[in-house]
Amino acid sequence: MDNRRIGLFDSGLGGLTVMKELMQLLPNESIVYFGDTGRIPYGTKSVDTVIKYTKSDINFLKTFDLKAIVTACGTASAIALPHLANQYDIPVMGVVAPAARAAARATKNGCIGVIGTNGTVRSDAYRKILEKENPAIQTVSVACPLFVPLVESGYAEKAATKMIAEEYLKPIIESGADTLILGCTHYPLLKKVIAEVMGEHVTLINPGVSTAYEVKEMLGEKGLLAEEPHKEQYRFYVSDDPSDFAKLGSLFLERSISGLAEQVDIEQYI
Amino acid sequence: MDNRRIGLFDSGLGGLTVMKELMQLLPNESIVYFGDTGRIPYGTKSVDTVIKYTKSDINFLKTFDLKAIVTACGTASAIALPHLANQYDIPVMGVVAPAARAAARATKNGCIGVIGTNGTVRSDAYRKILEKENPAIQTVSVACPLFVPLVESGYAEKAATKMIAEEYLKPIIESGADTLILGCTHYPLLKKVIAEVMGEHVTLINPGVSTAYEVKEMLGEKGLLAEEPHKEQYRFYVSDDPSDFAKLGSLFLERSISGLAEQVDIEQYI
Numbered sequence: 001m002d003n004r005r006i007g008l009f010d011s012g013l014g015g016l017t018v019m020k021e022l023m024q025l026l027p028n029e030s031i032v033y034f035g036d037t038g039r040i041p042y043g044t045k046s047v048d049t050v051i052k053y054t055k056s057d058i059n060f061l062k063t064f065d066l067k068a069i070v071t072a073c074g075t076a077s078a079i080a081l082p083h084l085a086n087q088y089d090i091p092v093m094g095v096v097a098p099a100a101r102a103a104a105r106a107t108k109n110g111c112i113g114v115i116g117t118n119g120t121v122r123s124d125a126y127r128k129i130l131e132k133e134n135p136a137i138q139t140v141s142v143a144c145p146l147f148v149p150l151v152e153s154g155y156a157e158k159a160a161t162k163m164i165a166e167e168y169l170k171p172i173i174e175s176g177a178d179t180l181i182l183g184c185t186h187y188p189l190l191k192k193v194i195a196e197v198m199g200e201h202v203t204l205i206n207p208g209v210s211t212a213y214e215v216k217e218m219l220g221e222k223g224l225l226a227e228e229p230h231k232e233q234y235r236f237y238v239s240d241d242p243s244d245f246a247k248l249g250s251l252f253l254e255r256s257i258s259g260l261a262e263q264v265d266i267e268q269y270i
Numbered sequence: 271m272d273n274r275r276i277g278l279f280d281s282g283l284g285g286l287t288v289m290k291e292l293m294q295l296l297p298n299e300s301i302v303y304f305g306d307t308g309r310i311p312y313g314t315k316s317v318d319t320v321i322k323y324t325k326s327d328i329n330f331l332k333t334f335d336l337k338a339i340v341t342a343c344g345t346a347s348a349i350a351l352p353h354l355a356n357q358y359d360i361p362v363m364g365v366v367a368p369a370a371r372a373a374a375r376a377t378k379n380g381c382i383g384v385i386g387t388n389g390t391v392r393s394d395a396y397r398k399i400l401e402k403e404n405p406a407i408q409t410v411s412v413a414c415p416l417f418v419p420l421v422e423s424g425y426a427e428k429a430a431t432k433m434i435a436e437e438y439l440k441p442i443i444e445s446g447a448d449t450l451i452l453g454c455t456h457y458p459l460l461k462k463v464i465a466e467v468m469g470e471h472v473t474l475i476n477p478g479v480s481t482a483y484e485v486k487e488m489l490g491e492k493g494l495l496a497e498e499p500h501k502e503q504y505r506f507y508v509s510d511d512p513s514d515f516a517k518l519g520s521l522f523l524e525r526s527i528s529g530l531a532e533q534v535d536i537e538q539y540i
Contacts, residue, residue: 046511
C-alpha cells in the first residue's frame, strides 16, 4: 500500500474530466491537480514549447511527495511524453497509450478515427501506438482546432458547432472507421454532437476513462494503491487566476472546488 | 529627427496588421516586433496575468534602443496599459484610445458598438475613453471569443462563421449603433462577414489604422520622426517557434518575413 498522492496535470481545466474518472474509480487516492491556465492552450504551440511547458508542469508537481504522475492533456501526452516519460523516478503516464489500446480492443473493422489538436495530430502519436498494437489497423486523424474554443464559449449545443463538426468529421466518416478516439480532454463535452454526426454504430473512446482504468491497473500491479485518503484529499493549483478556474472547474468535476484552488508561478519551475 | 526604432508587440501575430499600417504610413521608421506566441492568447486570461505578460513584453523590447512602444494587442491595451503606460521613459501607446477617438469622430447618432475579447470587454476600457471624448455617447460592448480561433482556423469565409457573427452582433444591431470598433487585431480579417451582418450604413473602425495615424502624429509633434531606416529595418521576435510565425506572418504582412524571425525566452524578462 502507498498513501502518497497522484499528480495530475493539464494545459487548463479540461484534465478535470480525467480527474473525475480517477476520483470515481479510486476513491481512496489523494490527488494534486495542476492546470496551466496561464499558458493554455498547448495544442497550437510548437513541439519544443510543449516539451518545455510539460517539463515545468512535472517539475512543479514533483515538489509534492508523489507515487505517480498522470498527463491528462492530450497534446502533452502525444508530443512531450515520448521525450520525457522515462526521465523520472516515478511512473509518468499519458492518455494516448490507454486510449489507443481501448480503441484497438473496440474496433471490429480495424479502422480507427482520431481527433485532436493540431499538435496531437501532427505528432502522429496515436497511429504509432495503434500500429504497435496491431499493424493491420488503419488510422485516420483529423485536427479539430475549433472544438476547444467552441466548448469554452458554451457553444456545445449550437447549430454552428454541428456544422463545423460535420466538416471536420467528414474524412473520418468516409474512411468507414467504426471507432473514434476523442483525443483532447475537451472533446467528451462535445460527445452528443459528435455522436450525432458519426452515427450510432461508431464507438467513441474517452481517453480519460481508459486512462483511469490503466492507472488503477498499474497501481494495483505495483502494490501502490492507497489505503486511505489524506485529510486534504484533493488539491488544485493553476498558473492563472484560481477563482475563474474554480468556477468553471466545479462544472467539469460536478462538485464544488470553490476556494480550493491556489495560484503558482509556473514559469519558475524550469 | 530620431532614427531609433519603434517597438511593437502583440500576444501573437495579429499585431502584424498594425505593423503593416505603420510601415505604409511611416516608410522611414525602423521597427522591432515581438509576438508572444508561446503564451497566446491574452484575451481569455486574468487581469493580473495580462499585466505580468505585458510587462515582460515591454521589458524585452526595452533591451533595444527605442523611441516609442506600441501595444498592438487589444487586450493588453485595454487591461494592462492603464496600469503601466506612464512607468516608462519613452511613450507607450495602445490601440484603444486611438480607435475610440476615431469612432467618436465617425459616429453621427452617438451610438458606438465595441467588439473584443472577453478581457477587453470586461475591462470597459473603450467605454471609459468614449465617455471622456463625449459623455453623450452610448457604448454597447460584446465579447466575441470565437472570432480569433475562427480566423486562425481559416474559417473567415465559412457559413458557420456568419452564423456565429449574426448571434454575437445581434445586441449591437439592436442598439442602432452606426459605428463599430473592431477591438482585436484579428477582427479586421473578418471585416467582410462583419460588414455583411452589420449592413452598409455602419462604419467599421480598424484600431490598427487609427493607431498608425496617432503614432505618426505623436512622433511628428515630438520631433521624433526618422530620417532614414536602419539597415535591418524590420526585426521580428517571438516566444514560440519562429518558422510557424514567419509562414503565417507573411500572410498578415503581405510580404515575406521568412528567415527574419528569431525566438526569445520571454519568461526571463520579468
